[in-house]
Amino acid sequence: MTRLKSKSKKKTRTVIGRSKATRQRARPSKNKIAVDDRHVGSSKLSGIGQGQGEPWDQGSLTPERIRSVKKNIMAQRRAQRRRMGEVRTASEALSYEIDQYKQVLDRSLLQLEVLHKLPAVAWTVTRHGSCDFVNQFYLDATGLSADYCTAPLKTWRQTPSDLPPFLSALHPDHKERVSRIFWDGVRSGGGWTFEAPFRHADGSYRWHFDRAVPVRDARGKVLRFVGSSSDIQELRSERDSLVDRERHLLAIIDGSPNPIFLKDPDGRFLLVNSEFERITGVTRNQIIGKTEDDLSKLREAGALRTNDREVPRSGEVMIEELATTDIGLRWGAVQKFPIVDRDGRIYATAHITTDVTARKRAEEHLRLAEDQTRLILDSSLDAVITIDTRDTITGWSKSAEDIFGWSCEEAVGKRIVDTIIPMQYREAHSRGCEHFLATGEGPILNRRIDIMALHRAGHEFPVELTVTAIQLESWHFTAFVRDLTDKRRVEEALRGAREELTRVTRLTAMGQLSASIAHEINQPLTAIAANSDTCLHWLSTEEPDLTKARTAAQRLANDARRASEIIARIKALMNKTPVEKAPLDIIDAIRDVMKLTQEEFRKHRIATLADLHESVARINGDRIQLEQVILNLVLNSIESMMLVEDRPRTLSIRSRVLDDRMVEISFHDTGVGLDSTVVDRLFDAFFTTKHNGTGMGLAICRSIIEAHDGQISATPGAPFGAVFQFSLPLQMDHE
CATH class of the missing domain: 3.30.450.20 (PAS domain)
Structure with a gap:
């Protein structure tokens, strides 16, 4: 064992051995023999020179004997020093082991403390x-x-x-x-x-x-x-949530009406849904882990294997069409796209098949239109942009290039606030990022919002934005951006088409009222003619009666104003005027429509019963649109009673206030009534029960009422006929 040079070594020597002074005092001179040494030496000499038990002879102490004794003494001392050295070595080793034990004990105590904390x-x-x-x-x-x-x-x-x-x-x-x-x-x-x-x-x-x-x-x-x-x-x-999401996803895939299946890069089936089993007649247990060549029923699809393998190589979405004769000539469009793992490696190809037999059997221009539509959809995919916590763009999709005008090479590495965010939003964007990194909360995360974006050319355009945050080693943000420019343009065109269709519907209704309109206008015109003759008569006498002539002229002016008002109402219904909401009396609007249609009621022998509350509060709405709704409902009631002969023809119009917040107007006729199976579809566009109807009248009525924050419905009447009713919010005092 290695000897340690330490303070403990000196201390050990002092305790176990003798001090230097003691050793010097005990050391004999060269010419003398210590008493103890002589005793030892004499006893040894006695044993050497004489027999045991014999007395020592002083005369026998010769120099040779003295040298022999000294030699023995020196040997004994050397043995003693050797033993003392061994004791010192053992002491030092023991001291070293004690130190090692203390170090081990200290480390053990430290490790125990670490384990506890x-x-x-x-x-x-x-x-x-x-x-x-x-x-x-x-x-x-x-x-x-x-x-x-x-x-x-x-x-x-x-x-x-x-x-x-x-x-x-x-x-x-x-x-x-x-x-x-x-x-x-x-x-x-x-x-x-x-x-x-x-x-x-x-x-x-x-x-x-x-x-x-x-x-x-x-x-x-x-x-x-x-x-x-x-x-x-x-x-x-999180694992349970992931399992639930996976189970829901598999349920959606299995419940899809389209055949869906996944293949690995070698063409082996990994997953098939129920529709795939139904169409092919092959169960998933028979096909999982196998290729088309393994199953005779799928040998006709062998031509697709090349492209199946091309998808994993190219990593692109592919759309193909195939024909099968298993259940008659059927055509299907197969959309193929790669499935990648977290590292971006493609491990499977997904196939979604859609039956397009009807489209394939249609005319060639329909097929071309379908191709054009698919190309439009492919070119209008949402832009996907990824951003790190420093607001730096790390990912830029092809659609993002098309939408914003920046290429991927140009955009990646730039700050998003300097590229696609308009100036008025940049400060709010920076504050929102700082707030999220500090609290983990963001007001726009996981929501769809409409906002303006900035194009590279400098102009702003509307987009739909969805932002999600994912935390891996650090936070990463993904923005899904959909360009709403075309959508807004289409909405504007659709709004114009709807307004034009509404006006055409009004014109159609006015055409049906031509006799009533002629009768309505003819009455004031006849009165105008009569009063003008009367006025001329009183003025042409020898003594003109100015008072009576003035009275006749006043009646003539009133009839002229009445005719003008009728023409103005008709013109307003027929003209293409913008929607203007203003406070109006709905009861007054009902009476105006009843005046226009009174000739229709007379011609078809229909009695009208009006239970209208004059004290109903005013509503806020567009008078022309609401009169069109009333007119459509009245004309529908007239048409439903035209063929009724076994009971009186009656139209009852009532108004009532609901909870001081809504006014309800109902039209109850005694016509042919409604089939309960079609009540829920009456207000759908292009649905009609008339032989020559367009199916747009009631649909337009619903859109007008809902635009006024109201509701419209229809129910079979009791004991016969039908009841149409709509409700509108009353104008509150503070409005």
Whole structure:
């Protein structure tokens, strides 16, 4: 053992050996023999020169004998010094071992302290199954005591399946399962792993992952088990959520009306849905893991194998058409696209098949239109942009190039605030990013919002924006951007078409009222003629009667104004005027429509019953549009009663106020009534029960009423006929 040069070495010499002064005093001179030495030497000489027990003869002390004695003494001293050196060496070795032991003890105490303060559960179990150590983190988490957890084996194991006290926090429903895993791991010496819920000090149960590994000696014998426990509650919740999402996704795929299947790069089937099984007549158990060549029913699809393998190589979406004769000549459009893993490697190709037989059998221009539509859809895919926490663009899709005018090479590496965000939003964007990084919350995350974006050319345009945040090593943001420019343009055109259709519908209704309109206008015109003759008569007498002439002229002016008002109402209904909402009296609007249609009522012998409350508050709306709704409903009621002969023809119009917030107008006729099977579809566009109807009248009525924040409905009348009613919000006093 290596000799240590330390202070302990000097101290050890002082205690065990003799001091230098003592050794010098004890050292004999060259010419003298110490008393003790002489005794030793004389006894030895006595034994050498004489027989045992004989007295020492002083005369026999010759120089040779003295030298011999001295030689023996020196040998004894050398042996003594050698023994003292061995004692010193042993002392130094013992001191070194004590130091080593202290260092090991200090490290053990430090490691024990680290284990206790480790922010994770740690414990050890003897090879017999009893716990001999648990750290403080476990004790704090479960509320158990160290003495309880490390109780001796004989105090708690009454049956072979009993668990150590440190596992008593397990949920009761899992103890039997964990007991088998624990004792099997102890007996086999291989350790154990399990997942189970543990009760925490606050009384709640949280899922943990426990793992123990054996510690063995040089011969492989198990000394003890060292284990740890990790809280996996959030991880398990996320895993369960992922499993649920996967199950929902598989349910959606399996419930799809289109055949869907996945293949690996070698053409082997990985997944097929129920529609695929139905069409091909092959079950998923027969086809999973096999190729088309393995199944005779799918040999006709062998021509697609080349392109199946081309998709993984190119990584692009492919659309193909194929024909099959298994169930007659059918055509299907197969959309193929690669499925990539987290590292971007393609591990499968997805196929979605759509039956396009009807399209293939249509005229050639329909096929071309379908191709054009598909090309438009392909070119209008949403832009996908990825951003890091420094607001730097890290990903830029092809659609983003088309939408914003920046190429991928130009955009990646730039700050998004300097590229596509208009000036008026940049400060808010920066504040929102800082707020999210500080709190993890963002007001626009996972929502669809309409906002303006900035093109490279400098102009702004509307987009639909959705932003999601994903945390990997750091936060990453993904923006899905859809260009709304074309959509807004189409909406504007559709709005114009709807307004034009509404006007055409009004013109159609006015055409049906031509007789009533002529009668309505004819009355004031006839009165105008009569009053003008009367006025001329009173003025042409020898003594003109100015008073009567003035009265006749006044009646003539009133009739002229009446005719003008009728013509103005008709012109307003027929003209293409913009929507203008203003306070109006809905009862007055009903009376105006009834005046226009009174000739139709007379011609078809229809009686009208009006129960209208004059005190109904005004509403806020467009008078022309609401009069069109009333006119359509009145004309529909007239048409439904034209063929009725077995009962009186009556139209009842009533108004009532609902909860001081809404006014309800109902039209109850005694016509042919409504079939209960079509009531829910009456207001659908292009649905009609008339032989020559367009199906747009009631649809326009619904759109007008809903644009006024109201509701419209229809029900079969009692005992016959039909009831159409609509409700509109009243104008509040503060409006």
